[in-house]
Amino acid sequence: MTMQRRQFHRLLTASVSAASLLSPVLVHAQTKTVLRAGDQKGGLRALLEAAGELKNLAYDIKWTEFPAAAPLAEALNADAVDFGPIGDAPLLFTLAAGSRVKAFAANRSDAYGTAILVSPESPLKDASSLRGKSIATNRGSIGHFVTLKALESVGLTADDVQIKFIPPADAKLALTQGAVDAWATWEPYTALAETSKHARVLVNGRGLSSGLSFLAATDSALLNKRSILQDFKGRVERAQVWSYKHPAEFGAALARIVGIPEEAARLQFERRATRWVPIDAQVITDQQRTADFYLKVGLVKQKLDVSKTFDSQFSGQA
Incomplete structure (x- = not known):
């Protein structure tokens, strides 16, 4: 009996030793690189999931x-996520x-949904x-930017109003409770407010905003996960093309995944008419114009050369 136990012990020890030698190989073979994706209100994830681009x-x-670009930007700065979608103005603010x-x-998207909203019964015209x-x-959001541009367009400045920096849900x-006179926000919040009859558009972003948004990544992610980001970008571009070929299907999926009424999902999707574009001279020029405006109104303290804030070595639009 004692000999049998010794033989069993030797067999068990040999098996464990063999497993310990093999396990690093097996773990390495089974472990995938993790891409830490930031998202705003489920937009990217909903798009990719609906189009089937999260498979394989x-x-x-x-x-x-x-809920907004500001906390996403903080996460990028803290290296808590590898990348995320962010508008032109908040990207400049964080840079x-x-x-x-x-x-x-x-x-680029139609900028209508980046808007200043008021209650339906507001006397503001x-x-x-x-x-x-x-x-x-x-603060620093595309809503903030459009507010300042709208004021400038009628000869006013930030000193002529009271800007209160409040997250979207609280804003x-x-x-709705009458604690503020207006709310400057973006999609899908604009579509949600309109379709629920909680607000109306006082000023829309057409002619005020470039309509530019970006996928922005940390320097470390661009260095270490470049091929993965390239693949992800291609999937997003293909998914965008798919969405406009299947608007009803995507609208329903967007509503389900993001958790908003289908009417609002469909409105913000169709109104934005998003198209992915190469990072070219026009994109850089438009972004520089936004940066210069932020300098003019004092939101940034020194001139920013935006050409240094792009990685244009990824492929062009799908």
Whole structure:
């Protein structure tokens, strides 16, 4: 009996030793690189999932959703995510603050949904009627940018209004409760407010905003996960093409995945008419114009050369 136990012990020891030699190989073979993706209100994830572009990935994706660009930018700066979608104005704001990120993909959308909203019964008629009024928005957001551009267009400045920096959910509540006179926001919040009859558009972003948004990644992700980011970018571009060929199907999927009514999902999707574009001279020129405006109004303290904030070595549009 004792001999049998010794033989069993030797067999067990040999098996464990063999397993310990093999396990690193097996673990290495089974482990995929993880792409840490930031997202805003489920937009990217919903698009890719609806189009079937999250299938057959050679890497894993860890999604983190943010309510606005500011917390996403903070996560990029803290290296908590590898990349995420961010508008032109908030990207500049975070770059001016010293974040080590670069835009590696660009898209243009109809800027209507980046808008200043008021309650349906508000007496305000246009941007000039905002003098002395309170406006809720996120600091450095595209809503903040459009607010300043709208004021400038009628000869006003930020000193002529009261800008209150409040996250989207709180800003919506503040508007509906009458705690602020206006709310400067973006899609899908604009479409949600309109379709629910909680607000109307006072000023839209057409002619005020370039409509540019980007995928921005940390320097470390661009260095170490470049081929993965390239693959992801291609999937997003293909998914965007698919979405406009299947608007009803995508609208329903967007509503389900993001958790908003289908009417609002369909409105913001069709109205934005997003198209992915190469990072070319026009994109850089438009972004420089936005940076110069931020310098003019004092949101950034020194001139920013935006050409250094792009990685244009990824392929062009799908």
